[in-house]
Every structure is written in C-alpha cells, then in structure tokens.
Amino acid sequence: MVRYPRRGVENQKQLENFPIVKCVAGEKILCVQRQHPIEFIVPLVLRIIVVLLILFSLVFISPSIQQIPPFALNNSTVITYIILTILSTFFVIEIFSFMTWYYQFYIITNKAIIHRYCFRIGGPYSEVVFGDKMHIQDITRGAPNIIYDFLKIQDVYVYFHEIERKEPFIFKTPHNAQEIEDLLDLLQDNAAKEK
Numbered sequence: 001m002v003r004y005p006r007r008g009v010e011n012q013k014q015l016e017n018f019p020i021v022k023c024v025a026g027e028k029i030l031c032v033q034r035q036h037p038i039e040f041i042v043p044l045v046l047r048i049i050v051v052l053l054i055l056f057s058l059v060f061i062s063p064s065i066q067q068i069p070p071f072a073l074n075n076s077t078v079i080t081y082i083i084l085t086i087l088s089t090f091f092v093i094e095i096f097s098f099m100t101w102y103y104q105f106y107i108i109t110n111k112a113i114i115h116r117y118c119f120r121i122g123g124p125y126s127e128v129v130f131g132d133k134m135h136i137q138d139i140t141r142g143a144p145n146i147i148y149d150f151l152k153i154q155d156v157y158v159y160f161h162e163i164e165r166k167e168p169f170i171f172k173t174p175h176n177a178q179e180i181e182d183l184l185d186l187l188q189d190n191a192a193k194e195k
Contacts, residue, residue, distance in 0.1 A: 032108075129158075
C-alpha cells in the first residue's frame with residue numbers, strides 16, 4: 001500500500017511528484033492505495049499447496065511408475081529436471097502475480113478518480129473518471145465473500161447518474177475502504193458547495 005498522510009509540506013510534495021500520475025494545474029493527489037495484501041497472499045498460499053502436492057506425488061509415485069515400460073524413469077536426473085521445471089514455473093507465476101498486485105493503484109485526486117494498472121503486456125492501463133463527469137449518485141461498500149467480511153476488507157462501489165456512466169467505478173479490495181469512502185464523500189460535498 002502506498003499511503004501518505006495528508007498533512008505536512010513534505011508529504012504533499014511526495015504526492016504531487018508521484019510518478020504514476022501527472023497532475024494538471026490545480027490538481028492534488030489526495031490518496032493512493034493498492035489492493036489489500038491478502039489479494040496476493042491467499043492465491044500464493046493456494047498455489048504453494050498445489051505445487052507441494054504435485055512434488056510430493058511425483059517423488060512418492062515415481063518409484064512405482066519406474067516399473068511400467070513407457071514411463072521408465074529410473075534416472076533420478078529426469079525427476080530432478082521435472083521438479084526444477086515445476087519450481088521455476090511456480091516462481092515465474094508468483095513473480096508475475098506479485099508485480100500485478102504491486103503495480104496496481106487506486107488514486108483519488110481533487111479532480112478525478114483513477115485506477116492505474118502499470119504491469120501489463122499491452123502497456124499501462126488507466127480507468128479515469130474526471131470531476132466534470134463525477135456526479136456521484138451513491139457510494140456503497142461490500143465484502144466480496146464471508147472471509148473478507150470477517151476481516152473488514154471491502155470493495156467500494158461508486159455509482160454515477162446514468163447520463164455520465166452506467167456502470168459503477170469499483171475499488172476492488174483497497175487497503176482502506178473507509179478512507180476512500182470518506183474522501184469521495186468530501187469531494188461530493190465540495191462539488192455541491194461549488195454549484
């Protein structure tokens with residue numbers, strides 16, 4: 001999670017110079033968050049369990065398979081190569097998963113809300129809703145499953161009037177859903193006062 005306190009000159013300079021977003025004149029970054037770390041950790045644990053099961057089954061089943069002629073793996077080098085291939089594939093998948101999680105940001109400025117996804121084969125991807133189209137109708141929070149509900153990890157859904165945008169802008173499992181909801185309420189109140 002990348003989060004900076006909103007008070008102090010030093011922290012404000014850090015947010016203004018945040019390299020992912022180039023602010024226009026008068027725009028200030030209020031909040032930068034990643035998805036909650038559990039979004040990376042839970043799939044990692046599940047993949048570790050699967051790889052361990054495959055490796056244990058390979059080690060324990062290989063002596064019994066060696067008697068079958070087409071699978072005559074009497075050479076331990078072949079089994080070592082298979083194990084190393086499985087492990088290297090696992091590590092490549094985990095590095096890709098970590099980079100996908102690490103370089104995905106939810107950014108709130110005083111003029112826009114942004115979902116920035118930087119680690120993609122096709123190049124960076126941004127989903128942006130600008131202030132002039134940010135006529136928020138409703139902001140709701142909801143946990144995607146029972147475990148996340150117990151851990152107080154929630155998605156934030158921002159619904160707009162249908163003229164501007166039919167589908168909601170979704171902050172999927174941000175690190176601090178309450179802070180996002182509070183900032184969006186503040187932006188909505190400020191926009192109402194300016195009118």
